[in-house]
Amino acid sequence: MIKKGLLIVISGPSGAGKGTICKEWLRRHPQTVLSVSVTTRPPRPGEKEGINYFFRTPEEFEKMRGENEFLECAEVYGHAYGTPKKYVQQHLMAGQDVILEIDIQGALQVKDRFEKGVFLFVVPPTMDELKKRITKRGTEGRDVILKRFHCAFEEINFIKRYNYIIVNDTVEEAVQKMEAILLAEKCRVDRNEELILQIQGGI
Amino acid sequence: MIKKGLLIVISGPSGAGKGTICKEWLRRHPQTVLSVSVTTRPPRPGEKEGINYFFRTPEEFEKMRGENEFLECAEVYGHAYGTPKKYVQQHLMAGQDVILEIDIQGALQVKDRFEKGVFLFVVPPTMDELKKRITKRGTEGRDVILKRFHCAFEEINFIKRYNYIIVNDTVEEAVQKMEAILLAEKCRVDRNEELILQIQGGI
Numbered sequence: 001m002i003k004k005g006l007l008i009v010i011s012g013p014s015g016a017g018k019g020t021i022c023k024e025w026l027r028r029h030p031q032t033v034l035s036v037s038v039t040t041r042p043p044r045p046g047e048k049e050g051i052n053y054f055f056r057t058p059e060e061f062e063k064m065r066g067e068n069e070f071l072e073c074a075e076v077y078g079h080a081y082g083t084p085k086k087y088v089q090q091h092l093m094a095g096q097d098v099i100l101e102i103d104i105q106g107a108l109q110v111k112d113r114f115e116k117g118v119f120l121f122v123v124p125p126t127m128d129e130l131k132k133r134i135t136k137r138g139t140e141g142r143d144v145i146l147k148r149f150h151c152a153f154e155e156i157n158f159i160k161r162y163n164y165i166i167v168n169d170t171v172e173e174a175v176q177k178m179e180a181i182l183l184a185e186k187c188r189v190d191r192n193e194e195l196i197l198q199i200q201g202g203i
Numbered sequence: 204m205i206k207k208g209l210l211i212v213i214s215g216p217s218g219a220g221k222g223t224i225c226k227e228w229l230r231r232h233p234q235t236v237l238s239v240s241v242t243t244r245p246p247r248p249g250e251k252e253g254i255n256y257f258f259r260t261p262e263e264f265e266k267m268r269g270e271n272e273f274l275e276c277a278e279v280y281g282h283a284y285g286t287p288k289k290y291v292q293q294h295l296m297a298g299q300d301v302i303l304e305i306d307i308q309g310a311l312q313v314k315d316r317f318e319k320g321v322f323l324f325v326v327p328p329t330m331d332e333l334k335k336r337i338t339k340r341g342t343e344g345r346d347v348i349l350k351r352f353h354c355a356f357e358e359i360n361f362i363k364r365y366n367y368i369i370v371n372d373t374v375e376e377a378v379q380k381m382e383a384i385l386l387a388e389k390c391r392v393d394r395n396e397e398l399i400l401q402i403q404g405g406i
Binding site for chain 1: 324326330359360362363365366367368369370379380382383384386387388390391392395398399402403
């Protein structure tokens with residue numbers, strides 16, 4: 001039997017460092033599939049089609065949404081983002097773990113549609129740290145930064161819908177916690193129905 | 204703030220190897236407290252009072268039960284066993300993890316009374332292996348062995364009341380899984396209420 005993969009949803013306020021954690025995770029676990037989102041946002045310098053995002057026009061995006069092709073989709077800072085459902089399901093069925101790095105709005109939609117996912121909420125060690133991280137990125141204007149900071153404050157309240165909280169003290173520790181969480185989840189009784197049937201059949 | 208410890212209940216059919224796993228766990232994690240049970244069973248050669256068990260007469264045991272001093276108690280193969288509640292709670296409150304190695308009947312009682320515990324069900328790699336392990340211990344007669352084997356078959360059905368299943372392929376792997384499970388459990392949102400309040404208070 002092929003064991004189905006796990007869907008790992010890594011989320012949290014903007015600036016918590018989830019991107020860095022994902023990058024380090026994928027460096028250590030190259031067999032994990034990173035879900036690539038569809039977006040209407042124009043590419044930033046260096047971003048590549050099919051690697052960072054699938055870049056689509058608003059019209060193309062709407063067509064996909066109409067055909068129910070997203071596991072989640074949301075508008076963030078004026079642009080649409082969506083996770084292609086088929087892409088994720090194909091990899092899970094093939095036994096590969098899939099990691100979704102998405103904003104909180106998106107994560108909550110996935111939670112409604114795919115509650116067997118593992119939902120990780122990443123927070124910075126302190127809220128001051130969050131403020132620093134949000135403001136020091138420096139590629140956007142003041143309005144965007146303020147808006148993002150305000151969202152971070154509001155969104156933290158959704159933490160209770162997640163399974164795990166990861167305090168991002170260091171990337172090293174955060175990734176170690178993720179490794180533990182994945183191994184533990186794979187031992188959960190409710191994820192091992194086939195194994196339990198096998199054991200019961202053997203007695 | 205002192206973080207409360209975790210109660211780890213390690214259980215499973217007799218002969219699954221939970222004793223060996225506990226021993227290796229304690230060798231690697233000497234800060235974990237092993238809960239010492241009260242029993243009316245006479246000491247086996249080499250067993251020490253207060254280390255392996257608190258050995259009590261049936262009358263003393265009944266008095267404790269009457270005063271509600273057990274987190275669980277059960278009769279197994281004609282002898283009474285109980286986990287002293289105070290002993291466990293004191294260590295948890297002091298921030299120490301406590302490990303309970305108990306039979307399935309006892310574990311289910313703890314589950315009813317202390318559902319915040321982490322419930323691990325250990326199974327041997329195959330049921331043949333269980334049979335071998337049960338029969339090769341060789342310190343008891345044929346009747347005891349047969350009774351134990353029959354119980355193992357019946358008890359496996361309780362697995363769904365546990366949180367995790369650990370297949371005891373090797374002690375090394377089993378302990379690694381336990382380590383992952385403990386670290387993961389400590390990251391669970393529902394075990395981090397104080398941390399979440401702190402984060403919310405900081406914004």
